[in-house]
Every structure is written in C-alpha cells, then in structure tokens.
Amino acid sequence: MSHFHPDIHWLTEYAAGNLSMSQALCISVHLSFCPKCRKEVEQLNSLGGMMLSRPQAMNDATEQPQSELEISDSLRSHMLDLISNETLPNVPAELAVETSANDEPSNTAVELPDCLDKLIPNGTEKLDWKNLGSAVSVARLAAGDTEREVALHKIKAGGRVSNHDHKGREVTVVLTGSFSDQEGQYLPGDFLIKEPGQAHRPIASEDAECICLSVLDAPVKFTGPIARLINPFLRIRTAAS
C-alpha cells in the first residue's frame, strides 16, 4: 500500500489526458499499486464523461468562435458513409491484436506493472544499465518524451546516492525495494516529486536493491563538493559507499 500519492491535480490531468506520455506512465505505475487512487481516477473519468455528455449551455464562456467547432457537412456524411460500408470489419484487426499482445507473460524476475511491459519486455536485468558509481545504475527507457528523461534507477541494497538537486522537476515512482531521504521512506508504488531546489540524498534500504522509475524535466545538478556530471544524461553520482 502506497503512502505517497500524486495530488488531485496530477490525477485530474491524467484523467483528462493532459499529461505527457511519460508523466502519464508514472501515474499509471502508481495506480497499479494504489486502489485508492484508482478509485479517484474512476471518479475523474466519470467527471469527464459528464462534461462530454451534457448539452452545451448557451451561456458558456466562449473565446472561440462557434463556427470553428462546427462539424463540416463533408465529415458528417463521410462518417455515415463509412459506417454503412459493409467491408468495415466489426472489430478492426488492430484492436484485436492489441488485447492479445499483452497476455504474453514476461519473464521478469521482478513483477512489473503491466504498463511497463512494452518498455521493459525482457525484464529489468536485460536493460542496458550504466553505472553511475558503485551503488547506482541507470537504464534509459524509450518513452518517447523529447522534453524529459525517462529512466529506471537502481540503487544497491544499502547504497547511498550523493546529495543532488535538480534543474527540473523529477517525478519518481518506486517499483521494487525501498529507499529513504530526509522526507521519509518510500515503498513500492510511492510517488514523489522533487521540485528544483529540493536537494535530497536517497539511501536504499539494507535488505534489497531499489528500482525506481524516474521522469526528469531537465538534467540534475549536484550540490556536493565532489559532485560532477559524468555526462549530461547520467545524472547521479554516488558517494563512496
């Protein structure tokens, strides 16, 4: 059971489809651990359905000319033609494949949330891990975000990450194991955000390695005296452990 949840704004943006895919991925991972937030999102989905269902109020605030939202006659008749077309399959092949594609059990040692299956098809062990010192390694994920760095971070059992700050906001979701910093201890499913200026010093628990999904708006900067960037994308350097 998670103790650190995305706030209502994150959940609303998620339900409304207004997050980038990588941010939505973080929420989705959290939801796979958190029935409470799942329920919340269901309500927020229903709210979207309600907003979509209700008739337009004539007194709605409108900055956009009505005409721009009108559906062209050609689109309408095109749609009605399309659905009359006998050759239109009842279930498009693409949809049928999508549902069966996920049934393949992945051979991960660690059970990962389903939403990570495509990015990590062969388990976390097979990812291209790069050491960032003796205690931490990183594996970047192709989540298709051109403005954010999406990666798994792995901290060895008992490993310490050097004190670091971020130039951009960093969202982290714990996948396995646990780590702590001055704010608390984070367990699988926990969702935390570090804003620029919030330096922290994560330490993995002694009993198990900790793997987290992280999405970073811009490269991390280090605050410690020995801190240096190994390269712009390898952001974390461990203290001697």
Place this chain on the structure above:
Amino acid sequence: MIKNKDTGENDDTNLSLGANAAGVNMRSAPSLSKQKQTRMHSTYTDKPSIDEWSPLLKIIARDRDRKAFARLFDHFAPKIKSYGMMLKSQHTSAQMAEELVQDVMIKVWLKAHCFDSEKASAGTWIFTIARNCRTDFIRKANRINTSLTADDLWPMAEEEEPFTSLHQRRIEKNIHSAVAQLPAEQADVLKRIYIEGKSHSEVSAATGLPLGTVKSRVRLAVSKLRTLL
C-alpha cells in the same frame, strides 16, 4: 515536438480559444429541444437526471442503427473536436481535430458492442476513447519514437473487482446531479480541462486566472463532488 503542457506554452494558432464546449449546430437541435422540457435553466444549475446516451449506444451496438449513430455523432462530434483543437502540427488544428473526431467516432461504432453500461456511462466510455485516441494521435503526428500506446497508460477498467464496478455505478448515477450543483466558475474550469483538453497552466493562460486560482477551483470542485457521490 511534443507539446509541453506543463509550461503552458502558448500556441499562437489556437490559444485564442478554446472554449466552447459543444458547438451546438443545427443538427443537434432535435435532441436539445427534447431536453429543454426538463432543463429550464443553464446547464450548470439544471438537473439532467437520465443518461440518454447509454441506451442509444446500446441500440447502436445491437441494431447497428445508423440513425442512432447520427444522433450520437451530432452531440459528441463537436465536443471531441473541441478536445482536439489543442493538437498541434503543421496542419491547421481544425483539420487535425476533425481527423480526431473521425478516429474516435469510428471506434465508437466498431467497439459499441464492448460498451457495458454496468461499468460506465456512454459519456465516460466515449470520453476515455477520445482521450486515448488524442494521445495516440499526438504520438503519431509527432512521430514520437516509443512502443507505448495510450492503452498502456490508461488500462481499461475491465479487470476491476466487482466492488469497484458497483462503486462506479453509484458514481455514474450521481455525478450528473453532483456536477449540476457546482458553482459556475468551478464547472467552467472543469469544462476547459476536460472538453478543451487544457492543462491547468493552459487554463490559466487562456482565462487570465492565476494558476493557484485554477488549482483551487479544481480542488474545491473535486472535494465537493466527493461529498456528493
């Protein structure tokens, strides 16, 4: 480039915007006038009690009824277009938005048999399809290199436990009247988020309201809804 919602980055082509939730056109007139008998006030204060779209969607699934589909289309298409107006590319956003309308409505037609009114209202079902289509649309239009699709990010609630489904039905039943009780300013912010597809920062940019005000309206609205559901 994927659009950066967080920075509220302005889009010169369509931040003029937004607004209108539904673009009612003449073709919607029959269904609207029918509703008006019971809905005398503005939408924010009236009390739509019955979900008229779910039965219609069931008819579409069962009878492949084109007339029923046309009615559904006339109501939802302008709203989906509004939701798609935030899309960016070298095309004009209106064209992209109409492509989105087409993607969504075809899916509605093809997948109507999957709709289960025990789990969600037609509006919620269509909303989630529109949301997922829009995400995939942006991904494809920007040639974003990833194996992720929207369906990975918003798994369908099908595997949920029975309790959740029961809970969900209660929500769906009550949410109409709950939303009707929201102050207009809060409902307006929700409309911009859900129908215009704007992030909190984009709502702030479009309305001139401080981001904190937008956030507090969302927070107030959601906690009010929570007490009403």
